[in-house]
Amino acid sequence: xxxxxxxxxxxxxxxxxxxxxxxxxxxxxxxxxxxxxxxxxxxxxxxxxxxxxxxxxxxxxxxxxxxxxxxxxxxxxxxxxxxxxxxxxxxxxxxxxxxxxxxxxxxxxxxxxxxxxxxxxxxxxxxxxxxxxxxxxxxxxxxxxxxxxxxxxxxxxxxxxxxxxxxxxxxxxxxxxxxxxxxxxxxxxxxxxxxxxxxxxxxxxxxxxxxxxxxxxxxxxxxxxxxxxxxxxxxxxxxxxxxxxxxxx
Numbered sequence: 001x002x003x004x005x006x007x008x009x010x011x012x013x014x015x016x017x018x019x020x021x022x023x024x025x026x027x028x029x030x031x032x033x034x035x036x037x038x039x040x041x042x043x044x045x046x047x048x049x050x051x052x053x054x055x056x057x058x059x060x061x062x063x064x065x066x067x068x069x070x071x072x073x074x075x076x077x078x079x080x081x082x083x084x085x086x087x088x089x090x091x092x093x094x095x096x097x098x099x100x101x102x103x104x105x106x107x108x109x110x111x112x113x114x115x116x117x118x119x120x121x122x123x124x125x126x127x128x129x130x131x132x133x134x135x136x137x138x139x140x141x142x143x144x145x146x147x148x149x150x151x152x153x154x155x156x157x158x159x160x161x162x163x164x165x166x167x168x169x170x171x172x173x174x175x176x177x178x179x180x181x182x183x184x185x186x187x188x189x190x191x192x193x194x195x196x197x198x199x200x201x202x203x204x205x206x207x208x209x210x211x212x213x214x215x216x217x218x219x220x221x222x223x224x225x226x227x228x229x230x231x232x233x234x235x236x237x238x239x240x241x242x243x244x245x246x247x248x249x
Contacts, residue, residue, distance in 0.1 A: 005229040008033035011078050012228065015039045015063050015116055016086030018046035020183030021134060024217035025083055025224045030056060032225050034081065039063065039072065039116070063112030069119050079123035081228045084113045085134040087152070089185055091193040094147045102148045109152035113159060124171045131173040132227050133160045134220070137243045140177055153177075157239055164237030172236045174227050178204045179243025182214040207243035 014028045016022035026036045026049060036053035040046040043060035050056040061072040063086045087109045090101055113133060125133065138146055139153030156175065161172035180186065186205070194201035208214050223242055226232055227249030241247045 003082070004231050006033050007081070007228060008230075009026055011035045011037065011076075011083035012083065013037040013039055013059075013076070013079055013116075013120065014083040014085055017083075018042045018049055020185055021178065021181060021217045021220050022083070023049050024087040024221040025085065026056070027053065028221035028225050029228065030054060032229075034228075037076065039068065040086070063116050064107040066115055067131055069115045073119040073123075076123065078127065079120055079126045080122060080129045080208035081132070082129065083132045083134065083224060084116055084156070086112050087134070087185075089189045090148050090187070091145050091189060092147060093141050093145050096145065097147050101133050102151075105148040106152055106155075109149075109211070110155045110159075113156055117159075117163070121167075121171070125167065128231075129171055130166045130228050131160070131163060132224055133157075133173070133175045135160070135175050135177045135239075137177050137179050137247055140239075140241065160239065161237050168236065171231070174235055174238045175240065176220060176223055176227070177239060177241045177243065177247075178215060178220050179241070179246045180214050181220060183217055183219055183244070186214070188202065209246045210249050211244035214242065215242065215244060227234060 012034045014022050014026045017026045018040035026038055030036050030053040037051055037057055038046040039061050040058045041062050046058040055217050059072045061068045090105045128135050133156050135156040136153040137158045138150045143150055160175035190198045190201055
């Protein structure tokens, strides 16, 4: 760990912290010296991760449930870093997407960011803390058959910029836009929507990124550590693709 990118004495909350990018960020923050709070619906999986880390605890919570979020924050008395990572994917064009699915994806991916951020803001303003939102290249460019998902990630990008201008000098808000990362979420999408042609679908996911591979969750986590550190103190409202060159192409 670069000695400049240290997080000792800070408390970080990571939503969706029980697996994938969220788990990788929790591990990287812990390695950098932070205390971490894993907020996830899957308590058992989150507890498994927390047990392997020093200074880690779990808050089981559905981020789309306003009452649950409010209750969870009653157990937090200090917060320096918020990572809004919890999200779900969905494959479908506008014609293939039901209203129920559209609303479900927005409820988790966008309402969840709103509810957790709103609850965290008094603590973050008190600590002059940092918000790191995990969006996607899907919020920057159009992806085939990702109508609802693209909509949610575009919203997360816009919300990040808005936070940055509403609270200058009080908090910093920045956004990471990963390309396709090799996580359980991607495996779930392949299993649900491409079950009979998983190998073909995976190869297409790899080749749409000029580096010719999927990203690793640890690569996203490294950028998150930088954004949370004092070395990024002049970064506010930044939207950062990390996508193997996808958006450059």
